Amino acid sequence: DSHVQYERVGADVTMKCGSMDWDAAVTWTANGTDIDESHLNGSYLILKNVDLSQSGQYSCYEGSSWHLKYQTYLRVGTPPKEPVLMCRSNNYPKGFYCSWHLPTPTYIPNTFNISVIHGTKDMVCEKDAVPKNRCHIRYLQLFSTVKYKVTLTVTNALGKNFTTLTFDEFAIVKPDPPESVVAKPVPNNPRRLEVSWQNPSSWPDPESFPLKFFLRYRPLILDQWQHVELSDGTSHTITDAYAGKEYIIQVAAKDNDIGTWSDWSVAVHATPWTEEPKHLTTEAQITETTSASTSSFMAPPTTKICDKGAVVGSGAMAVCWTAGLVVAAYSVLFI
Amino acid sequence: MAAADSPSTALRRRDLCSRGIRLAGKMRADVVDLLDAYVEQQGLDASASVAAVEGVPLAAVERWDEQTGTQRLLENLAAYRAFRALLAQMLEEQREQLGEADEGLGRALAAVLLQVSAFAYHLEELLRLESRGVPGEEGDGPPPPPRLSLFEQKLRGLGVLRELAQWAVRSVRDLRQLTKPSPATGAAPSLAESP
Numbered sequence: 001d002s003h004v005q006y007e008r009v010g011a012d013v014t015m016k017c018g019s020m021d022w023d024a025a026v027t028w029t030a031n032g033t034d035i036d037e038s039h040l041n042g043s044y045l046i047l048k049n050v051d052l053s054q055s056g057q058y059s060c061y062e063g064s065s066w067h068l069k070y071q072t073y074l075r076v077g078t079p080p081k082e083p084v085l086m087c088r089s090n091n092y093p094k095g096f097y098c099s100w101h102l103p104t105p106t107y108i109p110n111t112f113n114i115s116v117i118h119g120t121k122d123m124v125c126e127k128d129a130v131p132k133n134r135c136h137i138r139y140l141q142l143f144s145t146v147k148y149k150v151t152l153t154v155t156n157a158l159g160k161n162f163t164t165l166t167f168d169e170f171a172i173v174k175p176d177p178p179e180s181v182v183a184k185p186v187p188n189n190p191r192r193l194e195v196s197w198q199n200p201s202s203w204p205d206p207e208s209f210p211l212k213f214f215l216r217y218r219p220l221i222l223d224q225w226q227h228v229e230l231s232d233g234t235s236h237t238i239t240d241a242y243a244g245k246e247y248i249i250q251v252a253a254k255d256n257d258i259g260t261w262s263d264w265s266v267a268v269h270a271t272p273w274t275e276e277p278k279h280l281t282t283e284a285q286i287t288e289t290t291s292a293s294t295s296s297f298m299a300p301p302t303t304k305i306c307d308k309g310a311v312v313g314s315g316a317m318a319v320c321w322t323a324g325l326v327v328a329a330y331s332v333l334f335i
Numbered sequence: 336m337a338a339a340d341s342p343s344t345a346l347r348r349r350d351l352c353s354r355g356i357r358l359a360g361k362m363r364a365d366v367v368d369l370l371d372a373y374v375e376q377q378g379l380d381a382s383a384s385v386a387a388v389e390g391v392p393l394a395a396v397e398r399w400d401e402q403t404g405t406q407r408l409l410e411n412l413a414a415y416r417a418f419r420a421l422l423a424q425m426l427e428e429q430r431e432q433l434g435e436a437d438e439g440l441g442r443a444l445a446a447v448l449l450q451v452s453a454f455a456y457h458l459e460e461l462l463r464l465e466s467r468g469v470p471g472e473e474g475d476g477p478p479p480p481p482r483l484s485l486f487e488q489k490l491r492g493l494g495v496l497r498e499l500a501q502w503a504v505r506s507v508r509d510l511r512q513l514t515k516p517s518p519a520t521g522a523a524p525s526l527a528e529s530p
Contacts, residue, residue, distance in 0.1 A: 093399070143505040144395035145497050147384070170504070208511050257360070257504050 004073045006108055006157035007050055015045040017060035018070035025063030031056040050076050052107055077108030079159025085152045087165055090202050092173045092209060092255060097136040098125060098165075100152050110156045119146040144169055173259025175211060176200035178234070178251045183270035190243040193217075193270050196235040197251050200262070211253045214261060219245040220269075231256070246271045348464055352510045355457050359510065362450040363503030369443045370496045376440050377489045385494040392417045394501035399508075407509040408462050409470065414502050415455040416472055421495045422448040428488050451499070454506070461513075 007013050017026045022042040028035040039046055047054060060070040081103050089096035098114060114135055116123040125135035145168065153162040178197040186192040195215060199206045210232065216225040219242050230236055241247060250264040374381045387393060392414035396402070402410075426444045459469045483491065 141395045141397050142399045143501050143508075145393075145501050146395070207515060208508065210511075257363070257507055 004075060006075050006077060008158055009051060009076055009078055010049055013045075013047040013050050013074070014041075015047075015058060015060070015072065015074075016070070017043045017045075020060070020062070020069055026069065027061045027063065027066075029059045029061070030054075032059075047074075050074075052076050055107070075108045075157075077106045077156065077158060078104075080106050080110055080154040080156055080161045082161050082163050083112070083152050083154045085150065085163050085165050087148075087150055087167065087172050089169075089173045089259070090176050090200070091204050092175075092259070093139060093142050094204050095136055095138040096172055097128070097134055098150055098152070099131070099134040100154075101133055102154065106156055106158070108156050108158065110154050113153045113155070115151045115153075117149045117151075118144070123148075125150075139169070142169070170258040171260075173255050175253045175255065175259075175262045176202045177262045177265040178213065178253050179265070181249065181251050181265045181268050183247070183249045183268045185270060185273040186237070187273055190272050190274055191239060191241050193238040193241050193247060193249070193272055194235065195238065195249055195251070195268075197265065198234060200253060203253075210256045212256050214252045214254070215249065216251075216264070217241075217247050217249040219247055221245060241272045243272060244274050344464060348461065349514055351457065351461050351464065352514045355454070355461070355510045356507050358450065358454050358457060359503050359506040362447065362454060363500055363507070365443070365447055365450065366496060366500045366503055369440075369447055370493075370500060372440055372443060373492060373496055377492070379489060379493055383490070383493065385490050385497065388491050388494045390417065391421065391491075391495055391498050392502070394498055394505045396505070399505075402509075402512075404513050405462075405465070407512065408458055408465075411502075411506055411509055412455060412458040412462065412470070415451050415458065418451050418495070418499050418502070419448065419455060422451060422499075425492050425495060428492075432485065432488075447499075 005013075005015075015028075017024065017028075020026060020043050022044065024043045026040075026043040028040065028045045035045065043060070045058065045060070055074055055076045058072050058074055059068060061067060062069050083100050083102055085098060085100045087096055087098040098116075100112065100114075102110065112133065114125050116125050116137055118141075121140075123137055123140070125137050128134040128136060147166050147168050150165045150167075151162060152164075153160060177200060179200055181195065181197040183193050183195045186194055195217075197213070199211055203209070203211065212232070213230045213234070215228045215230065215236055217238055218225045226238075226240070228236060228238075238247075238249075247270055248267050249270065250267050252261045252264050254261045371381075373379075394414070396410075422444060426441065426448060429441050429444060462469050
């Protein structure tokens, strides 16, 4: 018959060949490969100080007939260490979820059991399909001062362990980060960036449970962040950006009254508006150009009247174009 | 069925709710500070569990989202009236225990008591706005509890302040619910209707 046998890493394992006598002639195989007789004590297989690589199928055959007498699947592993448990409400006031994991793998199957007690009341934590190591609870009461006690027990064939978390309703409230963060330059404003975002979609009722926000930004070339806390609204204009520098911007959220700040949102990058580069024309350059023997095209220089920031209206374009023509003509005269 | 709100009533309600939210927010911040000072001064363990004490209104509520506006106001008013009496009692006990020895804690208690009284009055204003009779206070309230030991007094004080801090958060939420437009009409809900 075939079964599974669990053993701890480092253990000495003795396998009997089913009901065969100790002095029977047998052959043992591991995953189909014959095992050397040096590992046998009579018909018993002795594995000393087993390690993970020795997991596998072990079979015992009667010496002459090669009848299969015994088969077992050896799983080498460890008993579970204390699990890591976390509980959080990212959808307040609907409920909260708890998730867990083992700090180190056991290499054998584990079973997790979670219990939630609120005062004297047992609550059911419904397991999520995905991810598997998570369950959620709906709040039956709000504004309770009675703490919740969550105990997670992990069991496998080699042992068990557990951990307990105790917390109150407000302490675990932590929204997801804001979504759809967008940062844009503001036309004609070299020191401004307009940032907007949305409430996390997991937050069920931002009208009744409004969020406040924390915005941080810095130019890529510096390490120091600037911070702004915003008690309402989902947009903000940065007015002290360094001209022409690319910025990195993030936003975090928190319930207005309770709990802790979310993680930072995905970072967005933006560079404030800059004027189009002007062709620098000084008296010296004009003089050099006129004495040059080769004729190279010189783009018409922009002038004050073509400054985008200075003029508005459709007439401005005509003025700029005309000015460009005049200067080009002037330049040609001196080549 | 209550009559639909007049624009001026809706505006007044909105104004009262906004101010109430600010009052409750400030009250909560002060109660939290007071709790820290109280725990330290009374030599208590901040994480100590305190069993529900008779006479202390519990903020915990089931089906909070299904409450009508009137229910919210009435429950809040009953709670803050009870806290007014409890805090006055704590203040008296504090003075008996320490005399003038810890004026800081006494002053902080008195300041919170004042805010609780002001908030209770604010709630009465909101109820009057809805032409609801403001429930009368029952004489001097419930009969005084049996004399507690000093330690029991301290624990009860801890329970009172913790529950008050919780109520302050709940009150902010309750008042915000009152300002929400009714899903059917798009106007602020009449308090008799389910929000």
